[in-house]
Amino acid sequence: MADQTSAMPASLQVYRYRAGADHVEAVIGELEPELPQEDLVAHASEALRRETFMCYAVSQPDDFVADELCFVPQGDRCEILSIRTNGWERHHGDHRRSLVEILNNLAAAVACGKLRILDLGELAAGQEEGHPVGEFAISDTADLQRARESVDDVLKQAGIDDIHRQRTILCISEAVTNMLLHGGGHGDMVVRRLPDRLRFVVADEGPGLSFLNWIEPPSKGGQASMGYGYKIILDYLDAVALHTGPGGTTLLLDRMTN
Amino acid sequence: MLRTSIAQGPAPTVYLAGEMDLDCADTLREAVTEAARGAQMVALDFANVEFIDSSGTGIFVRLALDLKSQGTPLVARNLSPAVRGVFDMLRVRELVGEEVFPD
Numbered sequence: 001m002a003d004q005t006s007a008m009p010a011s012l013q014v015y016r017y018r019a020g021a022d023h024v025e026a027v028i029g030e031l032e033p034e035l036p037q038e039d040l041v042a043h044a045s046e047a048l049r050r051e052t053f054m055c056y057a058v059s060q061p062d063d064f065v066a067d068e069l070c071f072v073p074q075g076d077r078c079e080i081l082s083i084r085t086n087g088w089e090r091h092h093g094d095h096r097r098s099l100v101e102i103l104n105n106l107a108a109a110v111a112c113g114k115l116r117i118l119d120l121g122e123l124a125a126g127q128e129e130g131h132p133v134g135e136f137a138i139s140d141t142a143d144l145q146r147a148r149e150s151v152d153d154v155l156k157q158a159g160i161d162d163i164h165r166q167r168t169i170l171c172i173s174e175a176v177t178n179m180l181l182h183g184g185g186h187g188d189m190v191v192r193r194l195p196d197r198l199r200f201v202v203a204d205e206g207p208g209l210s211f212l213n214w215i216e217p218p219s220k221g222g223q224a225s226m227g228y229g230y231k232i233i234l235d236y237l238d239a240v241a242l243h244t245g246p247g248g249t250t251l252l253l254d255r256m257t258n
Numbered sequence: 259m260l261r262t263s264i265a266q267g268p269a270p271t272v273y274l275a276g277e278m279d280l281d282c283a284d285t286l287r288e289a290v291t292e293a294a295r296g297a298q299m300v301a302l303d304f305a306n307v308e309f310i311d312s313s314g315t316g317i318f319v320r321l322a323l324d325l326k327s328q329g330t331p332l333v334a335r336n337l338s339p340a341v342r343g344v345f346d347m348l349r350v351r352e353l354v355g356e357e358v359f360p361d
Contacts, residue, residue, distance in 0.1 A: 141281040
């Protein structure tokens with residue numbers, strides 16, 4: 001059940017500036033020729049100098065399709081997050097979160113080290129760390145319970161306490177639900193054991209993260225998620241890493257084991 | 259999987275047991291619709307709900323708002339710790355109204 005809302009979704013765009021460079025790189029999305037490189041480099045340098053994360057509203061959204069940019073210093077580099085709104089409204093009238101709020105939450109999670117945005121090379125490395133201890137195909141809502149039960153067993157074997165076990169299972173449920181609703185409807189989850197953590201790699205080949213799923217009103221049948229799955233995942237796991245694009249979305253969800 | 263049983267009456271109670279996720283929408287809606295027929299209000303008892311995620315919560319919120327607009331208020335009782343934790347995190351009281359949680 002892929003998202004059919006729009007051919008032009010509100011999607012995540014992430015650039016990276018390395019201290020001293022004269023340009024930014026694309027981490028998620030593409031580097032458009034018309035990108036205001038000088039402006040991005042200047043703001044990223046300022047964020048690095050001040051060691052604080054800064055968000056700017058883009059005054060001419062016609063010229064640049066994101067309507068807010070967040071600059072997040074990370075040591076010797078600065079991550080630049082934006083949501084390409086493609087003309088969708090910034091704010092929604094009901095309780096659902098605005099695109100700006102979502103972007104700020106993601107940027108804050110990056111700033112505090114909870115969330116890492118991965119390019120394809122980093123993703124490949126992260127998927128190979130440790131050794132696999134389980135793999136599950138996901139294709140149906142009935143797989144939700146099966147995935148939770150399997151993860152519960154792995155967590156028990158790893159000696160994770162009850163509260164962290166329950167929170168991890170909740171996060172797995174959220175990630176698998178996102179895959180079923182918005183990630184093309186199927187994918188797989190691989191559990192990997194690293195020296196200090198368990199890593200749950202949840203991957204789909206869907207159309208990539210669209211934030212419209214988070215702000216559109218629920219369908220009449222009430223099937224739509226509340227858009228809070230990612231909030232739960234970011235709040236409850238020890239570390240989260242993400243890559244998304246037209247080829248699909250992959251989450252690396254880590255629970256520390258010691 | 260979510261299991262339901264109904265104690266009928268002018269203010270019927272739907273007892274919920276098991277897990278509330280994306281898979282529970284039809285089961286929950288059918289049980290509540292049956293209970294609400296001719297009733298003045300409907301209670302949902304969450305004591306035996308062992309797991310709920312944001313999809314299960316969203317389904318409950320939509321149902322509560324739908325019933326309210328139809329003039330048959332829904333109340334939630336005996337929230338299990340699992341349900342209470344997620345409802346608090348997602349600020350469900352603000353979404354559906356304090357009156358849904360009379361306990």
